[in-house]
Amino acid sequence: MTNFQAPLTIKETRDALLGKKFSAMELVNEYLDRINKNKDLNAFLTISDNLAYSEAKKIDNLIQSGISNDQYPLFGSVIAHKDLFLTKGVRTTAASKVLESFVPEYSATVVEKDEKAGSITIGKTNCDAWAHGASGENSDFGPTLNPWNKEYVPGGSSSGSAVAVAAGLSLIASGTDTGGSIRQPANFCGVVGLKPTYGAVSRYGVVAMASSLDSIGCFSHTVADVETIFNVTRGGDAFDSTVKNIKLEMPKDKLKIGIPKEYFVEGIDAEVEKFVLEAIKVFEKEGVKIVNISLPHTKYAISVYYIIQPAEVSSNLGRYDGIRYGNGRNSFGAEAKRRIMLGTYVLSAGYYDAYYLKAQKVRSKIIDDFDNAFANVDAIIAPVSATAAFKLGEKASDPLKMYLADIYTAPANLAGIPGLAIPSGFNKLGIPLGFQILGPRFSENTLFALGKTYQEVTDYKPKLAIK
Amino acid sequence: MHVAKLAKLDITDAEVKKYSEQLSSVVDYFSELLEVDTKDTEPTSQTTGLKDVFRHDQIDPKNCLTQGAAVSGSEKIHNGYFKVKAILAERTDK
Numbered sequence: 249m250t251n252f253q254a255p256l257t258i259k260e261t262r263d264a265l266l267g268k269k270f271s272a273m274e275l276v277n278e279y280l281d282r283i284n285k286n287k288d289l290n291a292f293l294t295i296s297d298n299l300a301y302s303e304a305k306k307i308d309n310l311i312q313s314g315i316s317n318d319q320y321p322l323f324g325s326v327i328a329h330k331d332l333f334l335t336k337g338v339r340t341t342a343a344s345k346v347l348e349s350f351v352p353e354y355s356a357t358v359v360e361k362d363e364k365a366g367s368i369t370i371g372k373t374n375c376d377a378w379a380h381g382a383s384g385e386n387s388d389f390g391p392t393l394n395p396w397n398k399e400y401v402p403g404g405s406s407s408g409s410a411v412a413v414a415a416g417l418s419l420i421a422s423g424t425d426t427g428g429s430i431r432q433p434a435n436f437c438g439v440v441g442l443k444p445t446y447g448a449v450s451r452y453g454v455v456a457m458a459s460s461l462d463s464i465g466c467f468s469h470t471v472a473d474v475e476t477i478f479n480v481t482r483g484g485d486a487f488d489s490t491v492k493n494i495k496l497e498m499p500k501d502k503l504k505i506g507i508p509k510e511y512f513v514e515g516i517d518a519e520v521e522k523f524v525l526e527a528i529k530v531f532e533k534e535g536v537k538i539v540n541i542s543l544p545h546t547k548y549a550i551s552v553y554y555i556i557q558p559a560e561v562s563s564n565l566g567r568y569d570g571i572r573y574g575n576g577r578n579s580f581g582a583e584a585k586r587r588i589m590l591g592t593y594v595l596s597a598g599y600y601d602a603y604y605l606k607a608q609k610v611r612s613k614i615i616d617d618f619d620n621a622f623a624n625v626d627a628i629i630a631p632v633s634a635t636a637a638f639k640l641g642e643k644a645s646d647p648l649k650m651y652l653a654d655i656y657t658a659p660a661n662l663a664g665i666p667g668l669a670i671p672s673g674f675n676k677l678g679i680p681l682g683f684q685i686l687g688p689r690f691s692e693n694t695l696f697a698l699g700k701t702y703q704e705v706t707d708y709k710p711k712l713a714i715k
Numbered sequence: 716m717h718v719a720k721l722a723k724l725d726i727t728d729a730e731v732k733k734y735s736e737q738l739s740s741v742v743d744y745f746s747e748l749l750e751v752d753t754k755d756t757e758p759t760s761q762t763t764g765l766k767d768v769f770r771h772d773q774i775d776p777k778n779c780l781t782q783g784a785a786v787s788g789s790e791k792i793h794n795g796y797f798k799v800k801a802i803l804a805e806r807t808d809k
Contacts, residue, residue, distance in 0.1 A: 353784040447763040460761045489768035490761070551745045562722060569723075571797055573788025577723055585724055590738055592722040603745060608758030610751050615759060647737050648744060664762025689762070 254278050254326075254416065256469045256710045258476055261419060262323045265311060272304035272311075272324050272368065279326050279370050283417045286714055290392045291408040291417055293331050295371040296338045300326070303368040320366030321480050328418035330409045331372040332379055333359050334453040338369070342455045343387040344377040345579040346568050356453025357485040358422060358464055365480045370418050373408025377581050378565065379429055379457045381405045382653045385644050386583040393640070394436060395713035396679055400637040403433030406467070410437040413467045414680075416712040420477060421467040426457045427553050428632070428657025430465045431669035431684050435632035438671040438680030438713070440699070441467050442474040444482065445689045446664035448494075452487035458560035461553075461661040469710035471670065471699030478692060494690050499626070499697040505531055505685075506541035506625035511656055517635045523672050523681040524631050527702065531629070534701055541625060543617040546659060548610050553658040554651050555594050555607035562591025586647060611662050618663045622688040627698060629685055631656055632669050636679040660686050668695040670702060 252270050255261045265272060280297055307324045310317060317323045334340050334352040341347045355363075363369065376386035384392040384407025392407040394400040395415035402411045406423030410433035413421050423430040425443035434441025442465045449464040456462060466477040484491040507528065512521060532538050565588055570576030580588070594603035621628060633656060643650045660667045666689070671682040687695050702708070719726045719734075726734065782795055791798040 350788060353780055353787060447765070486770065489770075490763050490765060492763060492765065545751070548748060548751060551748050554741060555745060566723075571789065571791070571799055572786075578725060580724065585719075585726065585730075586734060586737065588722045588724060589718045589734060590741065593718050593738070593742070596718070596721065603742075605758055606748050606753065607745075608760060609753035609756040610748055611759045612756050613751060613753070615762070648740050651741065 252278070254419070256419070256712070258322060258325050258419070258468070258473050261325055262317070265307065265324045266317070272307035273301065275324065275326065276300045276304045276368060276370070279418060282415075282714070283371070286395075286415055286417060288393065288398070289395055289411055289415060290374055290390050291411040291415065292328070292371045293341055293343065293374050293389055293408070294339045296335070296369050299338060300368050300370050303363065307366065307368065317366070321476050322362060323366040325367050326370050326419045327362055327367040328370050328373045328409060328412040328421040329359060330375050330406050330421070330423050332375065332424055332455040333422055334455075335359055335369065335372065338372065340372065340455070341389070342378050343375045343389055344581065344584065345388045346574045348575065348579070350574050354453060357450040357487060358481045359453065361481050362422070362477070373406070373412055373421060375407055375409070376405035376583070378455065378561070378584050379405040379424055379426060380561070380583045380587055382428065382432060382650055383638070383643065384408070384433070385640065386581065388581045391640060394637050394679070396438065397677070399639055400679060401436065401640055403436030403637060405429040406433050409467050410434050410439055410441065413437070413439045413469065414712070415714040419468070420473060423465055423467055424454060424457065425463045425465055425661065426461045427557060427654045427661050430467065431632050431657050431667050432653070434467055434669040435671070435682045435684070436637035436680065438674070438682070439467050439469060440471055440474050440671065441465065441669040442478060443660065443667045444478060444692060445666045446661070447490045447492045448482045448666070448690065448692070449478075450485045450488040450491050452485055456564040458557040459564060460560060461557060463661065470708070471668065471696055471703055474668070475696040496690055496693050499694040502535070502537070503627065503694065503698065504537040504539060504625045505698070506539055506621055506628045508541050508543045508546065508621070508628055508630055510543050510546035511630040515634050516631060519675045520631050520633070520635060520681060524629065524683045527672050527683045528629055530702055530706060531698065534705060536698070539625060541621045541628065543621060543659070545610065545613045545617050546655070549614055549659040549662060550652055550655055552607045552610045552614065552662060553654060554590070555603050556611065556662070558587040558591035559595050559604055560591070561587045562595065614659055615663045618659075618665060626694055627685050627687045627691070629683055632682060632684045633657070636675050636681055656684070665689055666692050666695055668699050670699050
């Protein structure tokens with residue numbers, strides 16, 4: 249048993265460690281203790297306690313030696329990695345039975361960058377297998393539960409990472425967002441989630457889902473912390489040729505936010521809408537100009553996404569032949585099989601033009617919508633999901649219904665633009681609600697500025713789902 | 716069934732029935748795309764705008780796995796090589 253409260257931000261953790269309130273070893277023990285007590289959430293697939301202890305020891309030695317720690321932006325921050333991120337020597341499954349006993353020989357670029365910045369890797373988090381899902385229920389190792397109410401889903405696919413942060417099982421966590429897989433679970437669990445611009449962060453060493461859509465991001469309690477993690481992880485590594493090294497622009501003094509009318513249509517839950525409108529009022533009060541905009545092709549985003557994404561999935565999962573590593577193709581779960589077949593179908597001779605090529609063209613229309621909007625506004629505010637977290641099993645038997653849950657998140661992936669999900673309260677049932685801000689490519693600094701303003705003026709105090 | 720074969724998936728008759736129903740409803744949904752006029756629209760395959768990204772054709776030993784490490788993910792190894800099923804049959808015309 250420990251006798252301290254682990255801080256909820258990177259800075260407070262660093263300050264407490266340097267102020268000798270507790271050692272990094274004690275901090276690791278505290279998190280391991282919590283993980284142990286909350287096993288029923290099924291947030292973790294592997295606990296990397298040996299690695300965590302050795303990294304904690306390094307932090308404690310640095311503190312003892314009194315060496316400057318400026319070069320460690322994540323000094324002593326306990327991090328959990330979605331089980332899609334390769335971690336050298338630590339089992340990586342993608343939550344699929346195919347990789348049940350796969351231990352990688354190298355780490356993802358993002359994992360290495362985090363470790364170099366002083367993070368402590370506590371374990372690997374559960375997710376929908378291969379990141380296929382919006383509820384966490386597609387994991388081959390059982391669903392993750394929402395820590396605010398265990399009858400509800402935590403969202404997906406980065407379910408375990410969102411839950412780990414929300415329940416205080418890790419300070420921060422990594423995730424991947426291909427059609428909403430960071431923003432939606434962040435929204436369902438009441439934490440901050442960042443989906444960076446496509447090409448801002450290297451995908452090297454992250455199990456590929458859909459290569460033109462996959463974006464590597466993170467979870468934390470505050471916007472300031474996702475900003476810190478983003479600045480640690482972004483930039484080229486010479487291993488992912490889609491990464492651009494761009495100097496990010498500073499946000500303008502006077503900002504203009506657009507409200508897309510297509511995101512507030514029939515089907516959106518009244519409380520979800522109310523909370524987004526309240527967030528808009530907060531920005532308006534801070535002098536941000538609010539205008540109405542239109543993204544006319546929004547309604548086609550699900551069709552486009554569920555053609556392009558399974559097409560890319562079917563090629564990326566082609567490598568799992570059970571020869572070089574992992575088990576054979578019989579080990580794929582139902583959702584992976586569905587997507588492989590759907591992708592194979594839309595790419596097959598005779599159907600390619602009607603589905604895949606058509607979807608690529610409508611994708612251009614969706615991108616044009618955003619380009620036109622961003623000619624007039626600096627950012628867009630929108631709901632993350634039409635409803636708050638739903639109950640386990642509610643949509644599990646109807647794939648189409650589950651796919652439609654991505655309608656507010658998938659367009660950003662099709663356009664390659666960044667999105668930031670921010671919590672803003674709870675509905676009548678005590679389930680978290682929030683909103684997202686989208687911006688032009690590489691406008692992360694504008695999103696951070698808006699997000700930090702929101703958390704400052706609303707005096708946002710993070711709290712854990714588990715006491 | 717044909718699609719499953721193309722994708723190298725063995726599925727049962729019960730699965731064929733379940734997946735055909737589920738995937739048909741998804742594919743039917745896609746027909747909404749016919750409403751969109753894309754006569755003069757170029758397709759998008761990626762969003763970075765990058766073209767022909769090259770690197771020097773040099774091997775950096777630091778970035779290479781040893782042979783032992785490269786085959787460490789499989790138990791079906793023979794003399795440091797992956798074991799696979801035979802793809803050539805013995806000649807019968809000899």
